[in-house]
Amino acid sequence: MKAPRLAKEITLLLFVVFIAVSCAVNPVTGKRQLMLMSEAQEVQMGAEYDPQVLATFGEYIDEQSLAFLQAKADEMALISHRPNLRYHVKILDSPVVNAFAVPGGYIYFTRGIMAQFNNEAELMGVLGHEMGHITARHSVSRQSKQTLGQLLLIGGMIASEEFASYAQYAMQGMQLLFLKFSRDDERQADQLGVAYASQVGYDASQMAEFFNVLKKMSMPDEQGGVPTFLSTHPSPEDRYNAVRQDAMKWQDSLKLDTWKVNADNYLRMIDGMVYGEDPRQGFVEGNTFYHPQMKFKFSYPAGWKFENLPTQVNMAPADGKALMVFTFAEGSSLDEAASTSLQQLDLKPEETFRTTINNMPAIMALTRQVHQDKATGQEQANMITSCFIDYNNDYYVFHGVTAEADYNTYKELFMTGMGSFSVLSDPSKLNKKPERILVKRVQQTGTLADAFRYYGVQQDKMQELALLNNLELTDRLQSGKLIKITGY
Numbered sequence: 001m002k003a004p005r006l007a008k009e010i011t012l013l014l015f016v017v018f019i020a021v022s023c024a025v026n027p028v029t030g031k032r033q034l035m036l037m038s039e040a041q042e043v044q045m046g047a048e049y050d051p052q053v054l055a056t057f058g059e060y061i062d063e064q065s066l067a068f069l070q071a072k073a074d075e076m077a078l079i080s081h082r083p084n085l086r087y088h089v090k091i092l093d094s095p096v097v098n099a100f101a102v103p104g105g106y107i108y109f110t111r112g113i114m115a116q117f118n119n120e121a122e123l124m125g126v127l128g129h130e131m132g133h134i135t136a137r138h139s140v141s142r143q144s145k146q147t148l149g150q151l152l153l154i155g156g157m158i159a160s161e162e163f164a165s166y167a168q169y170a171m172q173g174m175q176l177l178f179l180k181f182s183r184d185d186e187r188q189a190d191q192l193g194v195a196y197a198s199q200v201g202y203d204a205s206q207m208a209e210f211f212n213v214l215k216k217m218s219m220p221d222e223q224g225g226v227p228t229f230l231s232t233h234p235s236p237e238d239r240y241n242a243v244r245q246d247a248m249k250w251q252d253s254l255k256l257d258t259w260k261v262n263a264d265n266y267l268r269m270i271d272g273m274v275y276g277e278d279p280r281q282g283f284v285e286g287n288t289f290y291h292p293q294m295k296f297k298f299s300y301p302a303g304w305k306f307e308n309l310p311t312q313v314n315m316a317p318a319d320g321k322a323l324m325v326f327t328f329a330e331g332s333s334l335d336e337a338a339s340t341s342l343q344q345l346d347l348k349p350e351e352t353f354r355t356t357i358n359n360m361p362a363i364m365a366l367t368r369q370v371h372q373d374k375a376t377g378q379e380q381a382n383m384i385t386s387c388f389i390d391y392n393n394d395y396y397v398f399h400g401v402t403a404e405a406d407y408n409t410y411k412e413l414f415m416t417g418m419g420s421f422s423v424l425s426d427p428s429k430l431n432k433k434p435e436r437i438l439v440k441r442v443q444q445t446g447t448l449a450d451a452f453r454y455y456g457v458q459q460d461k462m463q464e465l466a467l468l469n470n471l472e473l474t475d476r477l478q479s480g481k482l483i484k485i486t487g488y
Helices: 003-022 039-057 063-079 111-116 120-135 138-145 161-169 183-199 205-217 236-254 263-270 334-344 404-419 448-454 459-468
Strands: 023-025 032-034 088-092 099-102 106-110 283-285 288-291 296-299 305-308 312-316 322-328 351-357 360-372 379-391 394-403 436-441 482-487
Touching (some): 063 088, 088 111, 106 120, 120 205, 138 183, 183 236, 263 436, 263 482, 322 404, 334 360, 334 394, 394 404, 448 482
Antiparallel strands (some): 099 106, 283 288, 288 296, 305 312, 312 322, 322 394, 351 360, 379 394
C-alpha cells in the first residue's frame, strides 16, 4: 500500500512550507529565525494587550512627562532597526520600580521607575533597552518557540497553590502575556539601548549607573506578576561593565562634542509626581482596608497577609489554609453579577439566599466543590463562601475559600469580614493625600545629610531618600544642586 508513504510525504511537504513561511529575517541581526507571527499580527497583539495593561495597573496621567516620553520615543524610533513601527509609551500608576514592553511597539514605565531616575540619560538608556526588545522581536520569537506559551497571571498569589486558582478565576479577563527574556536577549537589549541612546546624543553610560541603584534596592525577581527590570538579566556587575564599555565605543565612534545628561531638566519634570503607594487607591490601617475613591471600607482577620492589587484584594492567613478575595462583579444587576461570576468560576452553589450588608442588598452563596488532589490522586472538597454586594449599582464580591475539613475554623472569619463592608464617610480617611516627589535646591555647600536636615527630613527617612537621589548621605553637594525629597 502506498497511502501511508504518500501521507508522510504530504506531511513533510507541508512542514517544509510551514517553516519557509514562518521564518522571517530579524531586523536587528539580519538572520532568519522562526516567527509564527507577522508584524501586523504583532501590532494587533500589542493593541489588544494595551487596555488590559492599563486596566490592571492603572494609567498615571502626567501630560508633561507623557509628552516628553512620546517625543523621545518618536526620535529614537527613527534611528532604530524598525523605524516604521509606531511606538506608544505610557506611565503606569504603580510604585514598583519597573519598565517593560509588549509586542507591537508598546512600552510602559511605572511612576516608581520615573521617580527613581535622576536624569534624562538614565531614562533614555532604559527606553532604548525596552525598544530593543521590540526591534529584535524578542517577545515574538519566544512566543513562537513556545507556541505563544508561558502565561504569567497578574496577581502574585499569597496563599497556597490549592487556593490560588480561585483568585485567578476572580481575575478572569485580566491575564497578560509576559515572558522572562533569556540572558542573551537581555544583553542584546542592553546593547541596543546603549546604541539608540548614544545615537540621539545621550550619555548612555548613565544607564550603567542606574543599574547600580537597582542592585542596591535588592528587588525580587518579580513584582506584581511582571518580571522586574533585572530579573533573568546578566549579573549587575557584568551588566554595569558591559554597558559602560559599549557606551565608550559609541562615544569614540560618534565623536560628539558633548553628551546629554540633563539632570535638572528631568528633576523639574517629575517635581510633584506621586511617590510610593497612593492611598487614594486604597490603604490599610490596623486590619481595616479603606478605599477613598470608591468610598468603602472593610476589615479582615488580624494577622492575615494582605495584598492590594488594582483589580482585586487578596487576604490569607500565614499558613495558607484559607484565602479571601475581594474584587469586582460585572453585571447590570446584583442577580446578573452573582450569576455571571459563579458561572465563570464554574461554581454550582448548594445554598443561596438574599440578605443585607449594612443596609446594602446582598446575595450569599455556599458551594462545595470536589477536586482531585494532585499529590495523592484522592478526591477532596473545598468550601467556597461568596458574598455579592450591591453598592449604589456597583457590584462587589468576596470569595472565601478553605478545605472542607477547615471550614468551621474559617466560616465565622469569612462572614465577619464580608459583613464589615460599609460606606466610607470619615473625612480623615477620604481626604488622605499621597506622598509626592519634591525637588529642592541645596541652599549651602555641605553633605547630602545636611541638605536633608535643612528641609526637615526625618532621620529614619534619609537613607531611603539618599537611594532615591543615587547618592550617599556623606556626599558633598554644591550650593544650588537640585535634589529630591518627598512630602505632601
